[in-house]
Amino acid sequence: MAIGDKYRAVHRRSLEDPEGFWAEQAAPIDWSKPWDKVLDASQAPFYRWFAGAELNTCYNALDRHVQRGRGEQAALIYDSPLTNRKKSFTYRALRDQVAKLAGAIAALGVVKGDRVIIYMPMIPEAVMAMLACARLGAIHSVVFGGFAANELATRIDDCMPKLVLTASCGIEPGRIVKYKPLLDLAITLAKHKVERCIVLQRWQEPASLVKGRDLDWNEAVAAAEPRGCVPVKATDPLYILYTSGTTGQPKGVVRDNGGYCVALAWSMQYLYGVNPGEVWWCASDVGWVVGHSYIVYGPLIHGATTILYEGKPVGTPDAGAFWRVISEHKATALFTAPTAFRAIKKEDPEGGLLKQYDLSKFRTLFLAGERGDPPTIEWAQKLLGVPIVDHWWQTETGWAICGNFVGLESMPIKLGSCSVPAPGWQIDVLDEQGQRITKPGEVGAIAAKLPLPPGTLPTLWNADERFKQAYLADYPGYYKTGDAGFIDQDGYVSVMTRVDDVINVAGHRLSTGQIEEVLGSHNDVAECAVIGVADELKGQVPLGFLVLKAGVTRPPEETVREVVQLVRDRIGPVAFFKNAVIVPRLPKTRSGKILRGTMQKIADGQPWNMPATIDDPAAIDDITGGLKTAGYAEKA
Ligand code: COA
Ligand code: AMP
DSSP states (O other), X not given: OOTTHHHHHHHHHHHHSHHHXXXXXXXXXXXXXXXXXXXXXXXXXXXXXXXXXXXXXXXXXXXXXXXXXXTTSEEEEEEETTTTEEEEEEHHHHHHHHHHHHHHHHTTTOOTTOEEEEEOOSSHHHHHHHHHHHHHTOEEEEOOTTSOHHHHHHHHHHHOOSEEEEESEEEETTEEEEHHHHHHHHHHHOSSOOOEEEEEOOTTSOOOOOTTTEEEHHHHHHTOOOOOOOOEEXXXXXXXXEEOOSSSSOEEEEEESHHHHHHHHHHHHHTSXXXXXXXXXXXXXXXXXXXXXXXXXXXXXXXXXXXXXXXXSSSSSOTTHHHHHHHXXXXXXXXXXXXXXXXXXXXXXXXXXXXXXXXXXXXXXXEOSSOOOHHHHHHHHHHHOSOEEEOBOOTTTSSOSEEOOTTTOOOOOOTTOOOEEOXXXXXXXXXXXXXXXXXXXXXXXXXXXXXXXXXXXXXXXXOHHHHIIIIISSSTTEEEEEEEEEEOTTSOEEEEEESSSEEEETTEEEEHHHHHHHHHTSTTEEXXXXXXXXXXXXXXXXXXXXXXXXXXXXXXXXXXXXXXXHHHHHTOGGGOOOOEEEOSOOOBBTTSOBOHHHHHHHHTTOOOOOOTTBSOTHHHHHHHXXXXXXXXXXXX
8 A cells, every 4th residue: 555545545435425434433432322314414504413313522521431441540630830730630530520510500500502601721620611511511612811801791792601610810921810800891891691600719819709699619519419411412512612703703613512522532543643541732722722622522532631731832931841741741742833832942942951851752743723834843853853743723623624644644744734634624725716726736715615524613603694604605515714725736735824814823813803993993093904914933913004093193102002902901912912003094905995915015024016906006105114113124
């Protein structure tokens, strides 16, 4: 057999016989009721996997492993250089604590189908909270700790939770993030009234509780009776995870139970090449999809040990932190974002800190969240001497669209490419007319043929029409990924850029439109635009351009300072919005469309052409001048 034959045979089979293929892959999952139909296409384009089946995702992640002899194996290792704490939980201990927490949640009247928001830092209780909801069949929605109260309020109004689970604070290097006041403010801002909150008090910043509404976590759990797993439909939602849309209204990506369990079990074995019983580390955050799939559900469903790391790649305490964690816990693989490796490379370019640690168990590094830039991949490759796998996916997809399936067959790695499509993914590159591009290497919009495989979004929460409009309307029969790139002669996919107004900051997805909405709400601002400018460490950072209202006479720095603060207050520190440039006008087409692409090229110092459709070419000089005044002289 030639290299790639094994992968190609699996991929081909998954497309030719999707029902047969996925029925086989469903075998590692425990179902309390078998499915009637593997793929229900009766409501297309709303596809449902494993229709009629029932299961419980928490049972698959915990209870069954205890029943089958993994009770004393570590399920979760919490390693927190930010608090100097480490703690290991066996499968039995985690199951017992989750069952008690589920009891506390149920005691507040939460039942199957109710929504629960989780706004928590990277502590074991956050994982327990997710699993406890899954245990009851309640739908959780985790909100990343770096979002501000306003973002939390938007999510409260969209999914209308019965309960919020939170901790008194999060810990960032050099600063405590007080979650509780943010939650209190969010509850005030939201139209939907949250009836109950359970608050975990961290000693670093205990919070005051609202009488009659807030319960102390430890007291609630101590008083609770453990709860068993409630069977749910395979097609019932396990969670809602919000991601940036084109406006301030985020999209609530829905994830089902059955298809997700199957896809995660498959990917742990065949994409990540991890065996049950081995230690696996995903250095992301439970607030992101990567954290949902590969800190929490994937490794636990697979019977592996997962590491929960409350720290950073650098500064906690140094750029050897990742090597320390891998070596201390004997991790076989790590999954993180390229930006984390750029941060390590910047601090320790020779990788000298690695020499202190034994990485003999470490087999593979997986990168995703943004394009794996070749210099970073080459650096990591040279330093670690293991395969560095770039793989591509999105909040919507729940698991990888493309990757190198090292547990099935390692394919040659091509720098700059995220390798080949996962089973069930038929990827095409389309031209502006929506026609398939057959010439290898030609760039176009990347789209996936419907139906998408199990684990991917069946719809958006309470927004079927928006789901169709956002993803399915542009290219009939396809899911629009929003990314552009090309496929080479060997079928390798390269993802180059977004085609919409989404930018990628340190592996975090942000909408420039959403930041523009905030800037536009400032009193001094007549018009604005936000672009993502290239950044050596974070990949991209947002930069604002402001046209001030006539008659504004305040010093421009004041306005800039205020809009920067406004974005931090409304969206959160995660937006990493640090600067804005004041310009007399914005370059536009004759129909009034702001020429953000050209502005971005100028800011990045890339070659650019004067757009034929530009209304007034002199507006470009304003951009160049504004960038120079704001200290972007070299690039502009
Ligand atoms: N709660 C509150 N604030 C948070 C936060 C959280 N959970 N996470 C980040 N922030 C804050 C940071 O403190 C920072 O605030 P500042 O502007 O006051 O300094 C801001 O949000 C931006 O954070 P980030 O862009 O993450 O920068 P950083 O300096 O904290 O860390 C990296 C830089 C590269 C180490 C970090 O971004 C990283 O590890 N990224 C990997 C991302 C990832 O895992 N993505 C998931 C896909 S795999
Ligand atoms: P998110 O939904 O936050 O996970 O962001 C998904 C987006 O991140 C994708 O649509 C891509 O634009 C980008 N992305 C993720 N992984 C990769 C990758 N390996 N290569 C290129 N872009 C990526």
